Amino acid sequence: MALVLDGVAFGLQLALLATGLTLIYGLAGxxxxxxxxxxxxxxMVGAVALGAGAPVLLALGLAVVTAGAAAVLLDVTLLRxxxxxxxQARVLLSLLLTLGVAFAADGLLVHSFPFTRLNLxxxxxxVELLGVTVRSASVVASLVAIVALGGLVVLLRTTRVGRAIRxxxxxxxxxxxxxVDPGRTRRLVFVLGGSMAGLVAVTQGLVSSxxxxxxxxxxxxxxxxxxxxxxxxVSGAVVAGVLLGVVHAVAAFHIGxxxxxxxxxxxxxxxxxxxxxxxxxxxGS
Amino acid sequence: MLTVEGLRVAYGDIEVVHGLDxxxxxxxxxxxxxSNGAGKTAALRAVAxxxxxxxxxxxxxxxxxxxxxxHALARRGLVYVPAERRLFGAMTVRENLVLGAHPxxxxxxxxxxxxxxxxxxxxxxxxxxxxxxGGEQQMVAxxxxxxxxxxxxxxxxxxxxxAPVLVEQVYAAFARLREAEALxxxxxxxxxxxxxxxxxxxxxxxxxxxxxxxxxxxxTDDPRVRRAYLGLT
Numbered sequence: 001m002a003l004v005l006d007g008v009a010f011g012l013q014l015a016l017l018a019t020g021l022t023l024i025y026g027l028a029g030x031x032x033x034x035x036x037x038x039x040x041x042x043x044m045v046g047a048v049a050l051g052a053g054a055p056v057l058l059a060l061g062l063a064v065v066t067a068g069a070a071a072v073l074l075d076v077t078l079l080r081x082x083x084x085x086x087x088q089a090r091v092l093l094s095l096l097l098t099l100g101v102a103f104a105a106d107g108l109l110v111h112s113f114p115f116t117r118l119n120l121x122x123x124x125x126x127v128e129l130l131g132v133t134v135r136s137a138s139v140v141a142s143l144v145a146i147v148a149l150g151g152l153v154v155l156l157r158t159t160r161v162g163r164a165i166r167x168x169x170x171x172x173x174x175x176x177x178x179x180v181d182p183g184r185t186r187r188l189v190f191v192l193g194g195s196m197a198g199l200v201a202v203t204q205g206l207v208s209s210x211x212x213x214x215x216x217x218x219x220x221x222x223x224x225x226x227x228x229x230x231x232x233x234v235s236g237a238v239v240a241g242v243l244l245g246v247v248h249a250v251a252a253f254h255i256g257x258x259x260x261x262x263x264x265x266x267x268x269x270x271x272x273x274x275x276x277x278x279x280x281x282x283x284g285s
Numbered sequence: 286m287l288t289v290e291g292l293r294v295a296y297g298d299i300e301v302v303h304g305l306d307x308x309x310x311x312x313x314x315x316x317x318x319x320s321n322g323a324g325k326t327a328a329l330r331a332v333a334x335x336x337x338x339x340x341x342x343x344x345x346x347x348x349x350x351x352x353x354x355x356h357a358l359a360r361r362g363l364v365y366v367p368a369e370r371r372l373f374g375a376m377t378v379r380e381n382l383v384l385g386a387h388p389x390x391x392x393x394x395x396x397x398x399x400x401x402x403x404x405x406x407x408x409x410x411x412x413x414x415x416x417x418x419g420g421e422q423q424m425v426a427x428x429x430x431x432x433x434x435x436x437x438x439x440x441x442x443x444x445x446x447x448a449p450v451l452v453e454q455v456y457a458a459f460a461r462l463r464e465a466e467a468l469x470x471x472x473x474x475x476x477x478x479x480x481x482x483x484x485x486x487x488x489x490x491x492x493x494x495x496x497x498x499x500x501x502x503x504x505t506d507d508p509r510v511r512r513a514y515l516g517l518t
Contacts, residue, residue, distance in 0.1 A: 160388060167373050167384050173335065174371030178384045178429065179359040 002132045003249050009138045011245020012145035013203050017218060018225035018237040019152060020196035024071075026169040026232025027189045029087075030079060030094035032071075035197055036218030037105035042067035042198035043118035043210035044109060056120075063118070064198035071194025072187050074101065083186075102219065109212045118201060119209040141203035148199050149238055152192070156234065165189060169232060224264055228271045230278015240279050244268070286311045286437050286469045287332070287363075292341035294327040294493075301327045303493045304341070309437065309471050311346075314463055316484035316501065317473040318514060324493040325473035326368065329441050332471075333365035334358040345437065360388075362436035368445045370426040374415025378406055381414045381425050385432030392432075399428045402458060402465075420451040427458070431466075440472040444479060452476055456483055477514035481505050489514075 021035045032038075046063030050056065078101060082094045126133045156162040164185050167175040176182060200218070204210045225244055229236030244264055251263040275281050287309040294302040302324040309315045317325050331339040334355035343351045345363055355365070364385075373381055382399060383391040400407045403424040409417060414425055423443060430438055443459075444452040456479045462468050463483075474480035481487060481501045489497035489510065497509065504510045 160390070163376075163380060163384055164387055166376065167387075170373040170375060171371050173355075173367070174373060175384075176335070176355040177333070177359055177365055177367070177371060179356050179387045179433070180384075181354075181356045 001130060002134075003253055004246055005129065005132055005134055006138075007246030007249030008242055009134075009142045009207070009245070010248055011242035012142045012149070013200060013207070013241075014221055014225050014245050015238045015241025016145045016148060016196055016203065017200045017222045018229060018241050019149060019234050020193035020200075021222045022226045022229060022232055022237045023152075023165075023189055023196075023234055024193040025226065026234070027165060028075070028079075028083075028094075028186050029090045030075075030082060030098070031091055031223075031231075032074070032193075033095060033098040033219055033223075034074070034102035034105055034215075035193075035222050036215035036220075037102050037109065038067040038070055038194055038197035039201045039204070039218050040109050040210060040212060040215045041070055041105065042201035043205060043214075044113045044116055044212060046201060046205065047113075047116045047118040050118075051116075060202050063201050064195050067198030067201065068191045068195035071190040071197070074098075075187055075190040102215065106213075106215050109215065113212045117209045117211045118205040120202070120205040135207070137206045141206040144199060144203050144206075148196060152196070152234065161185075161188065224268045228268050228279055230280060233278055233280065236278045236280045240271075243279070286313070286346055287471065288342075288344040289328075289332060290342040292328060292331055292339060292343070294324070294331045294336050294339045296327070301493050302331065302339075305490075305493075305495060307471075307488060307495070309469060311469055312467050313486065314459075314468075314470040314472070314484045316477075316480035316487040317471065317490055318475075318477045318480055318487055318504075318510075319473075319490035320513075321475060323490045325490055326441055327493075328490070329365065329439050329471070329473050330367075333363065333439055335365070359433070362433060363439070364430040364433055364435040364437070365439040366426050366430045366441065366443065368442035370422050372414040372422055372425055372429075375413055377411050378409045378414055378417070378425055379411065382406070382428050382432055385429035389433075395432055395434070399431050402431070402462065403428055419446045420448075420454070423447060423451075423455055424458075427455075431462070434466075435468070437469045437471065440470060440474075442474060442476075443472065444474060444476040452479055456480075459483055477510070 021032060025031050042063040045066040046059050049059035049062050078097055082090055082097060085093055125136055127136050127139060156166060164180045167178060167180055168182060168185055172182060201210050225241045226237055228244060229240030244267060247267050248260055248264055251260045271279055289305060289307040292302055292305040293300060305328055319325050330336050332343055334353050345361060350358060382396060386392060405421055406424055406428060409421060414422065443455050447455065460483055472480055481504060484501045486500050487504050488495050
């Protein structure tokens, strides 16, 4: 039980990480390989602000805003040529461009903040949950993730803007014909996806810590979850995140941390073989 | 309502519409007829703002709209219904309809009115649009366009993929709409008899050029039109 709870907590972080990536992919056709670096950039800004004596909430707010702003900056600058292409050509060019951004950002972040880590693990008391003792930091991180994911789902399902986002994800031209502004909606989705990445910096800072070199691992985690959940599907990313989180926790306990990445990848391959369009199957969002 | 002057559309190096002039007056229904590949779709897409590379002048109610993107034109009331319909297949019929008036708040009265025009949609309201039959999908596509109370409705091959009896039904609905809402329509169509029955005037497009123009009655009696498009002698 403790393992499952641990796994769900980790899985919620994975879900938060992957929804940002999958939301942007679904709408813009851009698979952002610098997604992990968005988390790291947010973490570094948060850590520096905390180090300078800023109040915790302000520092974390700054962290989230940084990631959202960095994402939208990427959308309106480097990614511009990408949107002239359609379909697979767009995905390919976006992969190349964001891979370059990931390398450059990684170098810059590691060079600028070699010893900085965002660590919010203030002395947190443990609490009893379902008969198991868990760290309250982990509970808080999970609650943040649940609120953010729930908020995103409500936004997508019930608001006009959410409907516009879903329409663009399904049929870009059809959405334009309905008066949906693709550029504006895309910028909004980059802000949303980037902010979700910023929140991952916060929640990861709560349960462990985020350093300058974490970017690549985070991107890989996000990619695995996104693919298992079905590219572009928010609900799939949430389910896949929690599932892989539990697999990760169980594997880490019974087999050892060395092999957990391998086991995650095997789990991902099995899901993709059985359900090529993602864990929930079918098409669309 | 709509004035098009010297419209040219090219796909890559190949020009498919060579300087089209066309006019649609307020309240009028105009048909653009021609065979497959004549350039009808390219012309409509260009007017709707979906061909950024096109050249020429387009005005809507006297206002210059050349080069405006599709979403801006839709918001101005120039609404295009493509032959492939472009519905949101995973979203419900109701959501598809409501999106037609984006970014306006969903208007219940208007929704009720559109559903009244196509009663079939009432039954299908909560169903994903992708599960509907071809005829029903056409109703959703037209209904979605009507949600905005369009000033000008551009219809591209509304008969695509429909059985003859459904083509008749769809065109009957257009005729009713013209009466009820004084709708201004430009319809591109290969099913020439249906289009000529609906339209006041028509243009015959061949190889990207207007070959012939006149009232629907004149063209119905024209020997060239009868031979080429009506299958009569």
